[in-house]
Amino acid sequence: MHIQIVLFDGFDLLDAIAPYEVFTAAAMYSNEEVTVKLVSAEGKRLVTSGVNHLQIQASEKLDLSRKGIILIPGASGSVHDNGSYSVPVKLQQATETELSHLLKEAMMKPDILLATVCGGSCILAMDGLLEGRHAVTHHMGMDLLSATGAIPVNARVVDDGNLITGGGVTSGLDVALYLVERELGPQIAHAIEQLFEHERRGTIWKAEGNVPKESKHENTVEATRQPSTIQSNEIWDFQGKWDTIISTPIGKLSVLIDLSTNDGQIVGTAKQGEEIVSLDNPFLEGNQLKWSMKVTKPMRLTLKFSVSIDGNQMIGEVKAGMLPSSKLIGHRLT
Template identity: 55%
Template sequence: MKGAHVHVQIVLFDGFDPLDAIAPFEVLHAGATASGGAVSVELVSAEGPREVVSGTGGLSLRATGLLDPRRPGVVLVPGASGRLGDPDDGADLEDDGGQEDTVAVRLARALDTELRSLLGAAMEDTRITVATVCGGALVLAMAGLLQDRHATTHHLGLDLLDATGVHAVRARVVDDGDLVTAAGVTSGLDLGLYLLEREVGPRIAHAVEELFAHERRGTTWRPGGLAPAAF
């Protein structure tokens, strides 16, 4: 993909976490300017153009396009925001309305839409890198799309990743080839900068890093090299 135009689709769904989406959007938009248009980014949904209400205070963003799982580039999935709850809360949604605002329920609801099949198609397309922020990795894991892959998410969700057959990694950003995942919400900044570095080069990423006055944290984990010995 390097050397070519890179298009990024950031997926919105009802209950999404705004910072998970906006942080990488702003970084990638700045990267588009810094690179002279080598990058483009848009907000999309599984239903097409619409107002999508986040899980934070009723804040909404407008998706301007339909998620296209066959368009080469990057598909970026945010997590949800809301009350913390047991991952099994989603199973009791119809019986217990009090659980409707939990993160687990909002992630499960997203998968009750066309999003599940669209993300599945994107994961199968070798021309697409699927990226996630925070609970976005759990969306893929709950859909059965991350079996035996290396990924990270918010630290409170690492055990759930493990339970779904994912090799959970406690790292800020994890690069598993055509899957790049980031940890808690503010790591969306680091993810956006890493995607710029990976796809259009470190000079563009560094320029945006300076513009945002944000220094990336940690080492991006990759499944290669020597395995560390026990300390």
């Protein structure tokens, strides 16, 4: 069994090193050859972690010709601001490197098992690689999985066939132990637990067995919200074409928003470049207009908008899961 743990600038140390130790211990207990490498998308280099900028040596380039396991850690940084040291920005930056192309190729290879710890699944999600797949990440990033079309599962470890994902930072131990059990057997995994004096915790969810009946109590307010009907005495004027700019952590996006009514219902479209998408369920809440919509650029996301109007000016914010809120400003064209 060959394991490659991928390091990228800003990676979380525990996400990577805890599995590294588990797999190294597996090599001691197994009659099967087990090798584990710390690699990077660029090749042999010192990789700066997100924990006090500690540098760890990646010994070689991620090799997709080697069958086995590829494990992607999450990032470490601030979760309370939108700056360059924040976790969402570091995860996004990882998708803008050669790692993005390598992971897309790895997902297509039948002899490669892809695993993630914490925000590692968000890297895959931001690249549109988890659409329709069951996955978990840190609890603060679960709504980002939804925004990218993944199916979030509240479990410690989620087994979706050739994709294994883990929850928050310490789940790296449980992900690695589960992989050892799956690939080498429960006795070896148990021996490692005893060695580390660690008892695995949380639920391991698998995409198999009978599907439970949907509970009516699980319906969210947003899912059951009815489209807003505009009353004749409402004077809040949002209709028209709006030229807007969304200031995201990865640059400014120009979006043309067209708002109108049809039989008393709010309707609209948004155009970014040549792509035109419909606004999903626009509704009024106080003096704000809110809606969601799916986009494919700069990544596949479901964005949630909240805007207000002052004359011919529009101002608001755009949110996608754990990604930092982006400011929106615009003016009416017609």
